[in-house]
Amino acid sequence: MSIRRAVAAATAIVALAGSAAGCGGDSAADARTLVYWASNQGPSLDFDRATLQPQLDEFEHVTGIHVQLEVVPWSDLLDRLMAATKDDDGPDVVNIGNTWSASLQATGAFVPFDGQTLDKVGGRDRFVPNALAAAGAAGTPPSAVPLYSLSYALYYNKRMFAEAGIANPPKTWDELVADGKKLTKPAKGQWGLAVEGANPAENAHHAFTFSQQYRGQWFGPGGDATFATEPNVAAIKRYVGLMADEHIVNPADAGYSKNESRADFASRKAAMLMWQAAGPSLQQAGLNADEYGVAPMPYLADPYTAGGVRINSMVAGINMAVYKHTRNRTGALEFVEFMTSDKEQIILNKAYGSLPSVRSAYSDAAFRTPEQEVLFQVLNSTAAPLPQVPEESQFETLVGTAMAELFADAAAGRPVTPESIRAKLSAAEGKL
Structure with missing residues (x-):
């Protein structure tokens, strides 16, 4: 018997011994423990545990509901979430990458946040619109609500820029390449730009953003x-080419x-x-805050940006979802309401450097730092949500893995050509 079932059973026995109360409905009154899978947001799993546990203790103090925490690494999270859709003894409440919302929604395993359910956690109008747009397929109730909001930005080392005679961060990819060449000194172990070439999710995020700038689509209007x-070939050529062609990224x-x-x-x-x-x-990690700057991600130079295609990030962030199999739906929704309250949004997003997902939390000065101002500007004006289609999670895995293979080719000195990129993408599409 699982810990959660054991706790629920023991509580039920006590309740029956005392009275007949707590026997009806979805047994919400009986299940006094919620199992919560949190995504790894900080530098380590220990950092996340230390950040979250005091807040979970506060929730227990207020409600009497204990929250059993597990912080799940990103490398494992999607597979475990999908497996739990078939396990009625899985977690109650989970964090999900917002790009997976439609894929997980399509399983039918999550509580839909329709109007009435959204009202239980504060209502639709509390949430930042762009963040809520990445919470499920269009025209359907969201399968989750936003918890932490994020966008991509370009971080640059001010001292290294000054030493190279570069006055300002690049605004176009051509400028980034030019600056990167000045900053790349392999003999000294110094490179212009660092990337996560073997990380499928990171690769797919950049594939989406670059494609947007080239007016590309990964799924057509009908979802094909x-x-x-x-x-899309041009977009990946541009991104992987930062290593393969421009040589400003360490192989x-x-x-x-x-x-x-x-x-x-760092x-x-x-x-x-x-x-x-x-x-x-x-x-x-030891880098002084005044040593680095933060700027919006670059765009393509004209004529590509003519016509208003100015997307330089995906709508990034973490959503919070509730499994239908929970034995305490009422308590799970109370927990979601607690985590999206102004107080918790301020505490947690301060700790993680992310942006609140509720409008009213922005009154706190912590979200008006130079870094936060850039992230907020991008999120609300030049970011677009990844395709909210059931196959989105497969897109991330398949295209991101294909790009990892292309990076491996680049590192080995093998040419990365439009033909080799097209072949990888065609093979990835065939696996859907």
Whole structure:
């Protein structure tokens, strides 16, 4: 018997001995423990446990509901979430990458946040619209609600830029390449840019953003995959080409998948980094806050941006979802309401350097720092949600893995050509 079932059974026995109360409905009154899978947001699992546990203790103090916490690494999270859709003894409440919302929604395993359910956690109008747009397929109730909001930005080392005679961060990819060449000094172990070449999710996120700038689509209006199109080939050529053609990325980055690029930036082995809310992690790694700057991600130079295609990030972030199999739906929704309250949004997003997902929390000065201002500007004006289609999670895995293979080719000195990219994308599309 699981811990959760044991606790529920013991509580039920006590309740029956005392009275007949608590026997009806969805047995919400009987299940006094919620199992919560949190995503790894900070520099380590221990950091997340230390950040979250005091808040979970506060929730228990207020409600009497104990929350059993497990922090799940990103490398395991999607597989475990999908497995739990078939397990009625799985977790009650989970964090999900917001790009997976439609894929997980399609399983039918999650409580839909229709109007009435949204009202139980504060109502639709509390949430940042762009964040809520990445919570499920269009025209359907969201399968989750936003918890932490994020966007990509370009982090750059001010001292390294000054030493190279570069006055300002790049605004276009051509400028980034030019700056990267000035900053790349392989003999000194210094590179212009760090990437996570073996990380499928990171690769897929950049594939989406670059494709948007080339006016590309990964799925057509009817939801059919359109992986091997010219805009998508050009987008991946541009991104992988930062290593393969421009040589401003260390070939060793082709094997990076666990935040090594962030560590290289923090240790001054790379002058630029494209990341989501990196500040707290960089500072914990020993990089002074005044040593790095934050700027919006670059765009393509004209004529590509003519016509208003100015997307430089996906709508990034973490959503919170409730499994239908929970034995305490009322308590689970109370927990979601607690975690999305102004107080908790301020505490947790401060700790992680992310942005609140509820409008009213922005009154706190912590979200008006230079870094937060850039992230907020991007999230609310130049970010787009990844396709909210059931196959989105497969897109991330298949296209992201194909790009990892292309990075491996680049690191080995094998040419990365439009033809080789198109072949990889066609093969990925065939696996859907």
